[in-house]
Structure formats: structure tokens, C-alpha cells
Amino acid sequence: MSEYLTVNRANWDERAPAHAASPDYRVARFAEDPEFLSDVVRFDLPLLGDIAGQRAVHLQCHIGTDTVSLSRLGAKLTGLDFSGESLKQARIVAENAGADIPFVQSDVYDARAALDGEFDLVYTGIGALGWLPDIARWASTVASLLAPGGRLFIREGHPILWSLEYERTDDVIALSEPYFEHAEPQRYDEPGTYVATDHEFKHTATLEWNHALSEIVTAVLNSGLTLTGLVEHRSVPWNALPGRMRQIDNGEWQLAERPERLPHTYTLQARKPI
Incomplete structure (x- = not known):
């Protein structure tokens, strides 16, 4: 197994139960309210549109809150992730929410071999691509999963955001x-995680990559897909630059001063030709 898979899987296996227990993921709401959607999917709705009746796969689904949310929009979902502990939590979330969702453990690059059939929608979300070393191979995998006419939908942290110096205390980007x-x-060893938790983590090392926006678009095009949309957003679902961001009305975060300076996230959509 590649070093990055070993190191990162240990990190995500430990994060999963802490994330499920954290108030930030609001896992209990999925059981209490059959109409509740994650903030991430709610943000996606205007661009995602009607997915009722579609066969969809959520790549790198983590603990499944977005997967359950997509299923509540009427799609038939499958979730895929490389972390067994994440999928353990995802199955609990789905069961308590009354959602019939199969979850498959696999490295994303092996998704074609791990999954049966083709999909109308391949969905992947915030904080997924940075764990993958080869964006061209990712795009090729996505294309192999899509049925003719099927759509890729991804909202992700902008590569400019991932390249910032996070520890600055002034207003300079x-x-x-x-x-x-x-x-x-890039090799990191940082305590904690991005949600509120008292858990003291032991597996704190991670191996990560950034991918330029041009590299992502080119990879999608070279895989045979047709680009149908690319929108850059001025907000991000978490406090990405502590001390320099403010929370806005939709629960997202943006630079407190002159947010127009920074593309925070982007949504990319593409289709497989019929």
C-alpha cells in the first residue's frame, strides 16, 4: 500500500468517530428531522438542481451526512470511502435517518472495480481532492463511472485557498x-481537526496535494467529459482562516475584510457525451 494511503487512512479512521460525535456535523438532526439537509448540500442545491430518480455515487463520502442529504433529494445513492471507520459511522447515520444507502470501502482510484454499473451523477465535495496525488487519474476514474449523459458535480476548496499561509495574524493574503x-x-503533522471535539488525536500526520484549477479543468476535459459549468464562490463551509473570517447569513464563512480578494471555493460540472 502506498505511504499516503496508510498515513491518511489512519488519520481519517481516528477522525471519523470524533466527527460523528461533534455538534458541527449535527448527526442527530438526520434522525430527528426527515427533511434535514447538510449545509454543504443545501448550498449546492441551486446548481445541483433536480436529481430525483438518478443513480448517484458520492466519492470520498466520509461519515455520510452529505450522502444522506443527497438521497433525501430523491436520488439512489451509493457512498464510497477508503476509511473503514468513516463508513462504520456513515452506516449508523444512514440507518438512523431511515436511508437505504450501500457504502463501499475503496480507494477512490479503485472505484471502477469496486462499484457495479454506471451512474447518472458522480458527486464529490469539500476537502476531497487534496488527498489524491494525481488529478488526471481521478478524472479518468470519474469518467469511467459515468453513464452516457451522466454528470460530474464537485464543489471544492479553491486551490488558491489551499495555498495560503494560514498562520498570519494580519490582513495580508x-x-x-x-x-x-x-x-x-506536502507533509503535515497538526493536532486536532476542523470540528469541535475534546478528542486528543494520536494519528496527526497527513500527506496532501494541491491541484491548480487549470489542472483540474484540463484533467476533466482530457478524460472525455464536456465542461458545463465553473463557478468560483466567495465563501467556504468552515472557518478556513481563523481570526480573519466572519460567518455570513447562509452559515458559510468568508474573509472579514474585502472578501472579493479571494476565491474561497468553486463548483465544477461536466457531462459525459451521449
Whole structure:
């Protein structure tokens, strides 16, 4: 197994139960309110549109809150993730929410072999691509999963956001991390996680990659898909730059000062030709 899979899987296996227990994921709401949707999917709705009746797969689904949310929009969902502990939590979330969703454990690059049939929708979300070393191989995998006429939908942190120097305390936006894809990963060892939790983590190392927006678009086009939409957003679902962001009306976060300086996230859509 590649080093990045071993290191990152240990990190996500430990994160999963802490995330499920954290108030930030609001897992209990899915059981209490049959109409409740995650904030991420609710943000996606205007661009996602009507997916009722579609066969969909959520790649890198983590603990399944977005997967359950998509199923509540009427699609027939399958969730896929490389973390067994994440899928353990996802199955609990889905069962308590009354959602019939199969969850498959697989590295995303092996998704074609792990899944049966083709899909009308391949969905992937915030914080997924940075764990993958090769964006071209990812796009090829997505294309192999789509049925003719099927759609890729991804909202992700903008590669500019991922390349920022996070520890600055002034108002300067400075780039300190790679913007373009590199063969070698960025190696981090940081305590904690992005949600509120008292858990003290032992597996704190991660191996990550950034991918330029041009690299992502080119990979999608080279895989044979047709680009149908690309929107850059001025908000992000979490407090990405602590001390320099404010929460806005829809629950998202943006730069407190002159947010127009920074593309926070983007939504990319593409279709497989019929």
C-alpha cells in the first residue's frame, strides 16, 4: 500500500468517530428531522438542481451526512470511502435517518472495480481532492463511472485557498504552499481537526496535494467529459482562516475584510457525451 494511503487512512479512521460525535456535523438532526439537509448540500442545491430518480455515487463520502442529504433529494445513492471507520459511522447515520444507502470501502482510484454499473451523477465535495496525488487519474476514474449523459458535480476548496499561509495574524493574503500539483506531497503533522471535539488525536500526520484549477479543468476535459459549468464562490463551509473570517447569513464563512480578494471555493460540472 502506498505511504499516503496508510498515513491518511489512519488519520481519517481516528477522525471519523470524533466527527460523528461533534455538534458541527449535527448527526442527530438526520434522525430527528426527515427533511434535514447538510449545509454543504443545501448550498449546492441551486446548481445541483433536480436529481430525483438518478443513480448517484458520492466519492470520498466520509461519515455520510452529505450522502444522506443527497438521497433525501430523491436520488439512489451509493457512498464510497477508503476509511473503514468513516463508513462504520456513515452506516449508523444512514440507518438512523431511515436511508437505504450501500457504502463501499475503496480507494477512490479503485472505484471502477469496486462499484457495479454506471451512474447518472458522480458527486464529490469539500476537502476531497487534496488527498489524491494525481488529478488526471481521478478524472479518468470519474469518467469511467459515468453513464452516457451522466454528470460530474464537485464543489471544492479553491486551490488558491489551499495555498495560503494560514498562520498570519494580519490582513495580508500570502501564498506559502504549492498551487500546482507536485509529485511529492506536502507533509503535515497538526493536532486536532476542523470540528469541535475534546478528542486528543494520536494519528496527526497527513500527506496532501494541491491541484491548480487549470489542472483540474484540463484533467476533466482530457478524460472525455464536456465542461458545463465553473463557478468560483466567495465563501467556504468552515472557518478556513481563523481570526480573519466572519460567518455570513447562509452559515458559510468568508474573509472579514474585502472578501472579493479571494476565491474561497468553486463548483465544477461536466457531462459525459451521449
